[in-house]
Every structure is written in structure tokens, then in C-alpha cells.
Amino acid sequence: MTNFSTIIAFALYFLCMIVIGIIYSKTNKNSSDFFLGGRKTGPWMTALSAEASDMSGWLLMGMPGVAYLTGMKEAFWTAVGLIIGTYINWLFVAKRLRHYTVISGNSITIPEFFTNRFKDSSRLLSLISVIFILLFFTIYTASGFVACAKLFSSVLGMEYLTALILGILIILLYTLLGGYRAVCATDFIQGTLMFIALSVTAYFVVSSLGGISQASDAVKAYGEQFLNPFVSGPNDHFGTIQIISALGWGLGYMGMPHILVRFMGIRSENEIKYSRRIAMIWLVLAFTASLMVGIFGKAFLTETLTGAATEKIFIMEIMKIFPGFLGGIFLCGIFAAAMSTSDSQLLVGSSAFSQDIYKAFLNKDASQKGQLLVSRITVIVIAIIAFLMAMDPESSVFGLVSYAWAGFGSTFAPIIILSLFSRNITRNGALFGMISGGVVYLIWSTISGGIFNIYEIIPGFFSCMLVTVIISLIDKNKDPEMLAEFDSYKNTLK
Numbered sequence: 278m279t280n281f282s283t284i285i286a287f288a289l290y291f292l293c294m295i296v297i298g299i300i301y302s303k304t305n306k307n308s309s310d311f312f313l314g315g316r317k318t319g320p321w322m323t324a325l326s327a328e329a330s331d332m333s334g335w336l337l338m339g340m341p342g343v344a345y346l347t348g349m350k351e352a353f354w355t356a357v358g359l360i361i362g363t364y365i366n367w368l369f370v371a372k373r374l375r376h377y378t379v380i381s382g383n384s385i386t387i388p389e390f391f392t393n394r395f396k397d398s399s400r401l402l403s404l405i406s407v408i409f410i411l412l413f414f415t416i417y418t419a420s421g422f423v424a425c426a427k428l429f430s431s432v433l434g435m436e437y438l439t440a441l442i443l444g445i446l447i448i449l450l451y452t453l454l455g456g457y458r459a460v461c462a463t464d465f466i467q468g469t470l471m472f473i474a475l476s477v478t479a480y481f482v483v484s485s486l487g488g489i490s491q492a493s494d495a496v497k498a499y500g501e502q503f504l505n506p507f508v509s510g511p512n513d514h515f516g517t518i519q520i521i522s523a524l525g526w527g528l529g530y531m532g533m534p535h536i537l538v539r540f541m542g543i544r545s546e547n548e549i550k551y552s553r554r555i556a557m558i559w560l561v562l563a564f565t566a567s568l569m570v571g572i573f574g575k576a577f578l579t580e581t582l583t584g585a586a587t588e589k590i591f592i593m594e595i596m597k598i599f600p601g602f603l604g605g606i607f608l609c610g611i612f613a614a615a616m617s618t619s620d621s622q623l624l625v626g627s628s629a630f631s632q633d634i635y636k637a638f639l640n641k642d643a644s645q646k647g648q649l650l651v652s653r654i655t656v657i658v659i660a661i662i663a664f665l666m667a668m669d670p671e672s673s674v675f676g677l678v679s680y681a682w683a684g685f686g687s688t689f690a691p692i693i694i695l696s697l698f699s700r701n702i703t704r705n706g707a708l709f710g711m712i713s714g715g716v717v718y719l720i721w722s723t724i725s726g727g728i729f730n731i732y733e734i735i736p737g738f739f740s741c742m743l744v745t746v747i748i749s750l751i752d753k754n755k756d757p758e759m760l761a762e763f764d765s766y767k768n769t770l771k
Contacts, residue, residue, distance in 0.1 A: 449660055479569040
């Protein structure tokens, strides 16, 4: 399929993303503009940028690859868990976080919010938060780079390493130029493109197999598990532990900084309900199309994909169905998915370092210009480390995302929930809870067998929450400023 018209499609798409970065670079007058867009983002852009940055390359590569390889069992329950988690996050966290971050010192990063919310003069809580953010986002960013490299190597015939470098350079260029608004604007475009590419491809795959009934019959030949989420194989049910583990993905949402900042940056609290509806419709339809692309691709493709190559199922389908320029545009949807998450994570990681490490500890008198420079340097450093992690062509997009997702869900999610709903949570409770969640997650992920087969986000999440509550009860929150601010937040929340 690699031809001149395909290359033109990619070139036009890349040019569009870079132009957006240049345009929005002129709107960044201070760090709040660069990191949070001045809290002026509308509901449509907030919704699609949140979901596009959330889903990343694994929606178009990781999940279809799992569905192609194993059927409905794991992919379906993971999708259900993520849909539930997304809805809960929008319903219970979004509005409260937007409101509280303004009241609590107009916080523009999650670590800064923790510092202000818990009146942590030592800023130790912020320091630990930034360490976790940099660690997990580097892994997460590597997954996006792997997705880009697999796309370019498959479509343009490049060597994997060359393809990896090209993808990174494009992502870096517009992230460094435009900041938050550029990221949201490009994510809006990319979210739309991802949705169209998935939906149209799923429709053509099913149609080419004779419709949904005939397509289902064709897939059944590969095993009952391809259409039945309760079956793992012949005479083998998909176990309770496996279902709980897949559903456990939903716990991670409340701890994802690149999603939470979308809530913080929306123009008005009153627009969150509208934004939530847009996001949920997009998500449910996108997941449905993603599962169809993977499962029915089993019967659609004549060649058999194995190992890491299964994550190229969507690429192979597009190359088979759509020729030339149109196929190139749809393939840009895969690059869009990887870009939309990588740019967000690079921006959030860099903002956390420049705002909560550089300014807080290294140079308290840092100018806005100095912070932006440090932020851009941090973006490059994270990208370099992620590049080194992504150099193995056998890397799994789904596996990398799974590991980083569990890390954020184990360390940040319980603290976010408790900080928004509990008046009595203390700084020590949050600090020790976050550390315990991280430790349990890291240990659990290295052990297998029996109960340790449960996805590590579940024990990490609940250990963090339990320790936070216990330490806070022992501490007994007596900080009048913290209590007064929480009461103000609760009383003014509409």
C-alpha cells in the first residue's frame, strides 16, 4: 500500500499538527497558559481531548490485538471496566476537582494541588508525587512511541528505529511549541479522526464478511471465547479473578494526571455535564468498534498474526480495505492515538517538574520564562528515556500501558478521591498512603500465581486508600486553615 498518495496523506497530517503548535505558541503568556490553557477550554475540546489522550495507541493497536489473539474474554471486560471508570470520574471527580483547584491556591498541577490542599509546607508530598509522575509517564510515553514506530515501519517500510525517531520528533515539535492549548486542539482533531477510522473500518470488515451474522459464524470457528466473554477456551470459563482484574482497569481513571488536568482546564464547571455526555458517547462507540476490528479481523485477514504483530491488526485491515490517500488518512488515526496521549503525558510530566521541583525546591524566584524553558528541557529528557525503553520492536503497547496505568491507579487515585470527599484526610495520611500504594503495586507486579494473578492496580489502590484513612484517623486533622478551606469548597460547590 505504500505509495506516493499515502505519503502525501501523512505529510499533510504532520504539517497540520505542527501548524497548530505554532499558532498556539503565540497564546502562551505565562505558565498557567502553557500548562492549563488559562482554564479557557470549551466542553467539546475538553471531552474529546480527555478521551483521546486517555485511549492512546492501545485503543487502536493494543485492544484490537488482544481481541484478535484471545477474543472477547479479556478485551471485553477491560472495556467494561474502563467505561464504568470513565463515567465515575466525570460524574464525581471532574466538577469537584475543577472547583477545588481554583479555591486551593489556583493549583495548575496535581502535585501543586496536593501541596495546597494538605497545607504541606515541606512539599514532600509534592516531591513524591512528581517522582511517581515522571516514572509512570515515561513508561506510558514509551507505549505511544512504540505504537508510532510500528505504524511507520509497517506502512512506510521504514526500519523500526528510524520509524521510532521520526514519530518522536513530530510529537516533540508541536508539544514544545504550543503547550496545553495546542495539545487540546490537536487531541480534538485526533479524537475525531480516531473515531472515524475505527468506525468505518469496523463497518467494512463486517460488511465484507457478509454482515454481523455471517461474521459471527466465521469467528466462531476459532473458538467460543471469541464471542462469549465468559469463556476462556473449550470447556473453560473465564474465571472470577480474571474478570475482576479486567474490571479493575476502571480504578485507574481517578489517578491519571493527563486526564485530571482536562477537568482543571475546562472553561466553566457548568459545562462539565455537557462535556461528560460527549465523552461517554465517544467512548462507548469507540470501544465497540475497537473490539469489532480485533475480533472480526480474525476471519477477515487471510494471514495469521502472532506475538507483537497482533497489535498491527488494525493497520493490516486498513491497508487491505482502503487504497492510497484515504487509507493514509485513516492510518493517521493510529498515529493520532499515540500522539494524543504522548503529548499530554510529556506536557503534564514537564509541568510537574518545572512547577513542583524546579520552582519549589531549586529556584523559588524562577521567572515565567525560566519555568517554560525548564519545562521544555524536561519534555526532551522524558522523551529520550522513553525512546530508550521503546527501542525493542517486540515491545507490547498493551503491556506498557497496563503497567503505567496500574502505577497511577495505585498511588494517585485514592488520594484524589479522598481529598475531594473527606474533610479529615491529613497530609501524613496522603503521603504514607501514596507510598504504600506504590510499594504494594511494585511488589505485586513481580509475583505471580494464585491471588497474585489479580491485576496489581486492585491491591495497590485499596492499600493506598486504607493506609491514608488509618493514618489520618490517628493524626486527627486539626489544621484550621485546611478545614476552613475544605468547608469553603463544599459550601460553594454548586
